[in-house]
Amino acid sequence: MAAPRIIVVGGGLAGLAAVIKIAEAGGNVDLFSIVPVKRSHSVCAQGGINAAKNLKGEGDTTDKHFDDTIYGGDFLANQTPVKAMCEAAPGIIDLLDRMGVPFNRTPEGLLDFRRFGGTLYHRTAFAGATTGQQLLYALDEQVRRYEVDGHVHKYEGWEFLSSILDSKGVCRGIVAMNLRTMEVRAFQAEAVILATGGNGAIFGKSTNSVVCTGSAQSAVFQQGAYYANGEFIQVHPTSIPGEDKLRLMSESARGEGGRVWVPRTPGDKRPWKQIPESERFYFLEEWYPKYGNLVPRDVATRAIHKVVYENGLGIDGQPMVYLDLTHIDRETLNRKLEGILEIYEKFVGDDPREVPMKIFPGMHYTMGGLWVDNNQMTNIPGLFACGECEYQYHGANRLGANSLVSCIFGGFTAGPIALKYAKSLGAAEGDGGAAAEVARQTEMNQQLLKNEGKENPFRLWRELGVTMTEHATVIRYNKGLKQADEKIVELLDRFQNVSLADRTQWANTSFAFTRQLYNMLELSRVIVQGALLRDESRGAHYKPDFPDRNDEKFLKTTKASFTGAAEGPRFEFEDVDTQFIKPRPRRYDAAK
Amino acid sequence: MAKTVKFEIKRQAGPDSPAVWENFELEWRQGMNVISAMMEIAANPVTADGKPTTPITYDSNCLEEICGSCAMRINGKARMACSALVDNLEQPIKVEPLSKFPLVRDLQVDRSVLFENLMRVKAWVPVDGTYDLGSGPRVFPQQQEANYPLSNCISCTCCMEVCPQFNEATGFVGAATIAQVKLFNNHPTGKVFKEERLRALAGDGGIQECGYAQNCVEACPKQIPLTNAISDVGRDVVVQKIKDFLRG
Numbered sequence: 041m042a043a044p045r046i047i048v049v050g051g052g053l054a055g056l057a058a059v060i061k062i063a064e065a066g067g068n069v070d071l072f073s074i075v076p077v078k079r080s081h082s083v084c085a086q087g088g089i090n091a092a093k094n095l096k097g098e099g100d101t102t103d104k105h106f107d108d109t110i111y112g113g114d115f116l117a118n119q120t121p122v123k124a125m126c127e128a129a130p131g132i133i134d135l136l137d138r139m140g141v142p143f144n145r146t147p148e149g150l151l152d153f154r155r156f157g158g159t160l161y162h163r164t165a166f167a168g169a170t171t172g173q174q175l176l177y178a179l180d181e182q183v184r185r186y187e188v189d190g191h192v193h194k195y196e197g198w199e200f201l202s203s204i205l206d207s208k209g210v211c212r213g214i215v216a217m218n219l220r221t222m223e224v225r226a227f228q229a230e231a232v233i234l235a236t237g238g239n240g241a242i243f244g245k246s247t248n249s250v251v252c253t254g255s256a257q258s259a260v261f262q263q264g265a266y267y268a269n270g271e272f273i274q275v276h277p278t279s280i281p282g283e284d285k286l287r288l289m290s291e292s293a294r295g296e297g298g299r300v301w302v303p304r305t306p307g308d309k310r311p312w313k314q315i316p317e318s319e320r321f322y323f324l325e326e327w328y329p330k331y332g333n334l335v336p337r338d339v340a341t342r343a344i345h346k347v348v349y350e351n352g353l354g355i356d357g358q359p360m361v362y363l364d365l366t367h368i369d370r371e372t373l374n375r376k377l378e379g380i381l382e383i384y385e386k387f388v389g390d391d392p393r394e395v396p397m398k399i400f401p402g403m404h405y406t407m408g409g410l411w412v413d414n415n416q417m418t419n420i421p422g423l424f425a426c427g428e429c430e431y432q433y434h435g436a437n438r439l440g441a442n443s444l445v446s447c448i449f450g451g452f453t454a455g456p457i458a459l460k461y462a463k464s465l466g467a468a469e470g471d472g473g474a475a476a477e478v479a480r481q482t483e484m485n486q487q488l489l490k491n492e493g494k495e496n497p498f499r500l501w502r503e504l505g506v507t508m509t510e511h512a513t514v515i516r517y518n519k520g521l522k523q524a525d526e527k528i529v530e531l532l533d534r535f536q537n538v539s540l541a542d543r544t545q546w547a548n549t550s551f552a553f554t555r556q557l558y559n560m561l562e563l564s565r566v567i568v569q570g571a572l573l574r575d576e577s578r579g580a581h582y583k584p585d586f587p588d589r590n591d592e593k594f595l596k597t598t599k600a601s602f603t604g605a606a607e608g609p610r611f612e613f614e615d616v617d618t619q620f621i622k623p624r625p626r627r628y629d630a631a632k
Numbered sequence: 633m634a635k636t637v638k639f640e641i642k643r644q645a646g647p648d649s650p651a652v653w654e655n656f657e658l659e660w661r662q663g664m665n666v667i668s669a670m671m672e673i674a675a676n677p678v679t680a681d682g683k684p685t686t687p688i689t690y691d692s693n694c695l696e697e698i699c700g701s702c703a704m705r706i707n708g709k710a711r712m713a714c715s716a717l718v719d720n721l722e723q724p725i726k727v728e729p730l731s732k733f734p735l736v737r738d739l740q741v742d743r744s745v746l747f748e749n750l751m752r753v754k755a756w757v758p759v760d761g762t763y764d765l766g767s768g769p770r771v772f773p774q775q776q777e778a779n780y781p782l783s784n785c786i787s788c789t790c791c792m793e794v795c796p797q798f799n800e801a802t803g804f805v806g807a808a809t810i811a812q813v814k815l816f817n818n819h820p821t822g823k824v825f826k827e828e829r830l831r832a833l834a835g836d837g838g839i840q841e842c843g844y845a846q847n848c849v850e851a852c853p854k855q856i857p858l859t860n861a862i863s864d865v866g867r868d869v870v871v872q873k874i875k876d877f878l879r880g
Contacts, residue, residue: 060762061762064761064762075691075693075699075701076743076744076747076787078700078747078787079693079694079699079700079701079787080693080699081693081694081699083694083698083699083786084694084696084698084699131764134764134765134766134767134768135759135762135764135765137767137768138757138759138765138767138768138769138821139756139757139759140756140757140816140819140821140822142771142776142779142780142783143776144773144776145771145772145773145776146773147772147773148770149770149771149772149773150767150770151767167780167783168780170698170784173698173784173786174783177783178757181750181755181756181757182756182759184747184750184751184755184756185754185756185758187751188751188754196744220736220737249693249694249695249699250692250693250694250695251693281663282663282665282668282695283661283662283663283664283665283668283671284665284667284668284671284695284714285695285696287695287696383696386697386715387663387665387696387714387715387717388663389663389717389719389720452762496675496676498671498674498675498687499675499676502675541677541684541685541686541687542677542686542687544645544686546645546646546737547646547689547736547737547738547740548689549687549689549690550674550686550687553674
């Protein structure tokens, strides 16, 4: 029998990790990506990758990494896969090192490690401040090697539209659209791995890249895949609001003495320098005298949200607060913070040594994603998922520098299991449903091109982003979540009247975007309704009306399934695997 | 109308279509960059004289100058559109596609030649396998500090766009690929392919085509020491040629 053909969708760390394992084992891979894989969102990761290598004589162990990860995730993650990830992490670092990642070194030539949030150990390997870029390139290079060998065929510039399901509901391939010719085509395979990343675009602006729409996850959700823990969205306290996106500003700015403030008077139009000290509201220092500006991330994020949305004190009425370093001398700033200050200078055009930075919490990561079992397989047989697009490794809150390791571990797990599955799969009946799925997708495209309404898709998207950011990020009220769901229903309705300014069939990016937008709308209901149902506070999910964690009722995985009904998804709850570490209260104001 | 920003954007429906310039006048906003202007046009596709048009096709992804997608010519200069802040640019802001690559549509071009070049020079470290084979070779910090800048190349192709020698007549491989050859030849394991890489850069379209115009190093948004890489690799290519000649 010929080697089975596997499709991998997405060329970030998770997708490339899966491709490498399959190609190495002799399988053939068709790799699909919207962008050339070297331009995937993994390049944006900065800080590093966690592994308990214990090279600093601190007695770090993979068990401690496991405990930190479960604790940081507020006990919502299934423990078996997390344990396996933490145990595999040191070997993954070694492999990346062998592949040539230019990790920072100790004087003796060994790997250097630094501290990160949620742990007391030096556990984070790093390559300058561009670790994600360096890891992605290392895997990209290995995949290029297999491309030369003929094991990998790349389809860059193709967008995933849907999976092909046979009459028994088994995944037999994908339907994808060529983003130049707009051709819609079936690609058959014995197994499909989705590694399609995050869904930041649902929130309008986020720290995510343009391609992170969650469209592929939503498409397979609408085809019957469970979506798990969608309500868990990580918001980083300090990002740089931009006209086009939110860029991350490292926590180290506050570590070096940066102070967060807003004018005390709502609507104060004076330039910052003219606002006297007594009329500045250093709200973190006032509200949290003990920790001041260095309260934990979730606390800082919630406080900034409150001061802007509840107290109406954002700068110029905008959702922004000052992160002020101007009281610190230039020399100290240059010595300790130059890298991140340069980012701010380049993109904002102001020198943060002279002018306070304007920052705001930014949607950063989705802990939730496609539901998968311990073999990375969704509930659709033959459809696998790995990386940020699945839910499995971070529980209710992800620790910094755990995303890169979870992507690579997830891909390394999914690849060989998908290959084994593919080898044992019987032949499909007929075309396995390929022609029917192409017809369904083509019909959707035709409908969109025919529409004669007056709604602009980009404006609908902005409205979605505003609603989601206001009601479904940092602080959640059931009333607001209900409003958000009503708004999404309204947007879904108005989507029927979307009219494309461009109906041509050559490199029509707004057409492709409009397809993504529909999927974003469907997935946003999963996030909002999942949050509505979870009447507790856990990790990144915070409801002031239910401020405590409620293990009795909600130590459960949320599983959403698509119904197509007006009321939205159906929800069920699944027990969490807590066989190794007994849940205990999570608090960072004392040693755990 | 409030303060505005004027753009002139070169439009071309496809590789064989005629190019036309469209003018746009957009409301100025704090921190506006070229990308956010194009997002605004997509949400309201109307030219400065009120004529309905189509959203602009362009490549973009991370918008943080790390993915290398959004390279284009802005006021005649090859650069990344995400870090092109409107307030730092003379108006009207002229936006055109890169000129040295096959045009797809509007500001989108096909830069796959760079990825093909990276295959030709075997720009990878040939690891034995992905199994747990223990730690990698020792690398001293000085060596890491030398290699890290080369590894920051975002494949934006600005260096190729501005190079007078990068054209169909020479088939020159371009500075980005040469810098990657230096990177992998420096790696303790990667250097096993050193001779093959150098041979791939010998001959037509190879490193000898470089005319030392030094435009590449000025255009590079990542400040990669491209001209140093070209000199170092150029020397190695010559040494390799001599060795190959003597070996017969």
